[in-house]
Amino acid sequence: MKFEVVFEKYRNHTASEEEIAWIEEEIEKHELIEEYLSEAIDLKLEHLYHEDHNEDAKNHKTYAHKDTDAALIQKAIRKAFIKMGAVFTAISLILILFIQFGLSPLMENFYYNPAETLGENINQITLDMSVFTELMMPLDIQDSVAVSSADYGSYDIFLQPSVTRESSFPSLYAGKITRNHLTMYDANILNLPVGNLLLKPEDHYAQWTWSGIPKEDIEQKISALQDDQMYRAYVSFKDYQSFSDYKAFEKEHLINLSWAACRTSETASYSDYITGFQTQPEGLILHNPYPDRYPYLKLDSTDLTMNELDALTNDETTMESHMVSMLRYLSHQNTFCKMVGIERETIASSSTYIEENGLSIYGFVSWLSKEDLEKLQHSDMIRSVYFES
Numbered sequence: 001m002k003f004e005v006v007f008e009k010y011r012n013h014t015a016s017e018e019e020i021a022w023i024e025e026e027i028e029k030h031e032l033i034e035e036y037l038s039e040a041i042d043l044k045l046e047h048l049y050h051e052d053h054n055e056d057a058k059n060h061k062t063y064a065h066k067d068t069d070a071a072l073i074q075k076a077i078r079k080a081f082i083k084m085g086a087v088f089t090a091i092s093l094i095l096i097l098f099i100q101f102g103l104s105p106l107m108e109n110f111y112y113n114p115a116e117t118l119g120e121n122i123n124q125i126t127l128d129m130s131v132f133t134e135l136m137m138p139l140d141i142q143d144s145v146a147v148s149s150a151d152y153g154s155y156d157i158f159l160q161p162s163v164t165r166e167s168s169f170p171s172l173y174a175g176k177i178t179r180n181h182l183t184m185y186d187a188n189i190l191n192l193p194v195g196n197l198l199l200k201p202e203d204h205y206a207q208w209t210w211s212g213i214p215k216e217d218i219e220q221k222i223s224a225l226q227d228d229q230m231y232r233a234y235v236s237f238k239d240y241q242s243f244s245d246y247k248a249f250e251k252e253h254l255i256n257l258s259w260a261a262c263r264t265s266e267t268a269s270y271s272d273y274i275t276g277f278q279t280q281p282e283g284l285i286l287h288n289p290y291p292d293r294y295p296y297l298k299l300d301s302t303d304l305t306m307n308e309l310d311a312l313t314n315d316e317t318t319m320e321s322h323m324v325s326m327l328r329y330l331s332h333q334n335t336f337c338k339m340v341g342i343e344r345e346t347i348a349s350s351s352t353y354i355e356e357n358g359l360s361i362y363g364f365v366s367w368l369s370k371e372d373l374e375k376l377q378h379s380d381m382i383r384s385v386y387f388e389s
Contacts, residue, residue, distance in 0.1 A: 111152075111179050112180050114145070114155050114157060115147040122287055122289065125157060129142045129145050130143045130298070131330050132336070132342075133190075134277060134278050135277065135327065136193075137192065137193070138193065138259040138261075138274075138276060141161060141278065142161055145157055145159050146158040146160070155176070155177045156174070157174070157176065159173040159174075159189070160173070173185075173186055177339070182339035195274065197386050198362070198365070199236040199362075201239050201362060202267075218377050222370065222374055227369075227370050227371075229369075229370070231368055231388065232365070232387065233365065233368040233373065234363065234385070234386040235376065235384070236362060236382070236384040237361070237362055240362050241381075242316075242358075242359070242361070243320070245361075246260060246361045246364070249381060255366070255368060255376075256366060256367075257364045258364070258365060258367065259278055259364060259365040260276045260359075260364050261274055261275070261362055261364060261365070263353075263360040273347075275327075277322060278313075279319070280313060294325035294328060295321050296322040297322070299312055299313070320354065320358060323354055323359065324355050327350050368387065373387065
């Protein structure tokens, strides 16, 4: 008989004694099995609990380890950024210092430096300006230039000639050099003299002129001049004169001829400059820093008396060497020539011409009195005279 039918009779209290004993025996079996299964499930659950707990602990440890790693990474990143910031700060500081103290002097090497010291109390621009103005600006020699550095490649300059006849005190002319560009605040101070102030014998200008005055009116014009005033006079000869003839003319007329205009090419050219040299020891006599390369570039009076210096200015060999050295020196000053607007090649060719042909003088510029001009008005050697107060 099936267990379900007998068990239903057991529940309805209709089962026989045998059926009751059988069902209760089966129930007892089931209770033992249930107890066994219950214990087995409890053990299993406990085992699972311990496994879960261990896994959680393991996971917690892993998470803690990961958190520790993340913190270490973040700390390392912070240190790296701090180091990087320190490096960038140091680099920036080094660059600033380099620009201020390293780059500026380095950059100055690429630009004209007027303050460079060349010798005893002479800077670069004083020598350059002295040579340039003696050669090309008669009676306006700029032999003293003060320099103040403003920025790299930039300088303030102050020209103050040691001798002037135009006022009681020498004028002070200010300017600025900015990266090889010269600006004078008085734009006319370095203007070269007009070409027809001094005429070469071959120049096709008026054959005889006296400041544009007709010849028959010259005596009256000179008589109206002031006795106590000096006049800047540009005097041209009819013919080229040797240095000895030039000095003889000076001695004959008892006048001081300050500056001689020299022939610098075989044929006259509009590209030629009025070029010459000082023939009187006047103004500040500078030290010559290059006596071997440019002999008599400046007539150094350090160990000379005025009589000895005067003897040098009357010696043709010395003055020819002086003229050639000035031309050669100026032709080698490329940047300075560009700043003052003169052609280096023309200056160089002038030097070569005088080296090959010697001194040939076609005129002079000097400060002359009314009496001096009266001496010149009847000279047969004079082609033209221009004078101004």
